[in-house]
Amino acid sequence: MFQRQTSGSVVCPSCGRLVGVQEPSCYNCGQFRPGLWGYAPLINQFGRNLGFTEIVLFGCAGMYVITLLGDPSAIGGGGLFGLLSPGQRPLFLMGASGAFPVFGAGRWWTVLSAAWLHGGLLHIAMNMMWLRQLMPAVSQLYGVGRLVIIYTVASIVGFGMTSFMGILSLPWPLQGAGFTVGASAPLFGLFGALIAYSRRVGTTDIGQQVWRWVIMFVVIGLLLPMVDNWAHVGGFAGGYLAARWLDPLKEETARHYLGAFVCLVLTFASIVASFFHGAPFFQ
Numbered sequence: 001m002f003q004r005q006t007s008g009s010v011v012c013p014s015c016g017r018l019v020g021v022q023e024p025s026c027y028n029c030g031q032f033r034p035g036l037w038g039y040a041p042l043i044n045q046f047g048r049n050l051g052f053t054e055i056v057l058f059g060c061a062g063m064y065v066i067t068l069l070g071d072p073s074a075i076g077g078g079g080l081f082g083l084l085s086p087g088q089r090p091l092f093l094m095g096a097s098g099a100f101p102v103f104g105a106g107r108w109w110t111v112l113s114a115a116w117l118h119g120g121l122l123h124i125a126m127n128m129m130w131l132r133q134l135m136p137a138v139s140q141l142y143g144v145g146r147l148v149i150i151y152t153v154a155s156i157v158g159f160g161m162t163s164f165m166g167i168l169s170l171p172w173p174l175q176g177a178g179f180t181v182g183a184s185a186p187l188f189g190l191f192g193a194l195i196a197y198s199r200r201v202g203t204t205d206i207g208q209q210v211w212r213w214v215i216m217f218v219v220i221g222l223l224l225p226m227v228d229n230w231a232h233v234g235g236f237a238g239g240y241l242a243a244r245w246l247d248p249l250k251e252e253t254a255r256h257y258l259g260a261f262v263c264l265v266l267t268f269a270s271i272v273a274s275f276f277h278g279a280p281f282f283q
């Protein structure tokens, strides 16, 4: 199964032409080691079989349960939005983001981990419902490797932006977040990616539909003070720019799968780092 290919040809990860797996550089575009030392087919296999939607749905559900069980006495029950909300401590420990964790506690890597945490039952249910619809759509248009990259970049830009805006003392609704969690930053990145696709291909129907959703969320965000608008704005911008850079009209290649793998490893590392860095705060 985990075998290097030592003969025959592979698709160049840069230009998409067939090249010999042993070639030191692509005859067509000059890409260094287009066969990735024989591992290109393995990486392609990993990419094509990657079920990122399932990873996100089960990952978020698992992290939600962990943060609930982390401090059962702190589980909130007040009102629709407070229903089954995990305590602040387990959320901080597992990697909540915002001005306080990022600038106050130096936990800059939480721009990755925060997208896997949720503040309540309604919060996670809403985000998972939207992601379950949109992730397969973006995966179909961009391929799963580029979906992972778009998702990750949107999370970084979204939580980075709201954390930065959180240190400026702006009045609501312009204020950033002091403490924030949720997959809606990358969800807005998917909106951005769909709009980028629509513009790239020159079709208006996808774009119009997505803009309707975005406007609906912006209106909700201006009505409900607990919505993190800057995470949405940043996530949208990050997803849109990443999607433009990853040009959906070009074939997905081993290079994208490699990028996706790096994103997954960094995301997992951010959660582990959050836990080990955060544990001494509570001793």
Ligand SMILES: [Zn+2]
Pocket: 012, 013, 014, 015, 016, 017, 026, 027, 028, 029, 030, 031, 034
């Ligand atoms: Zn090439």
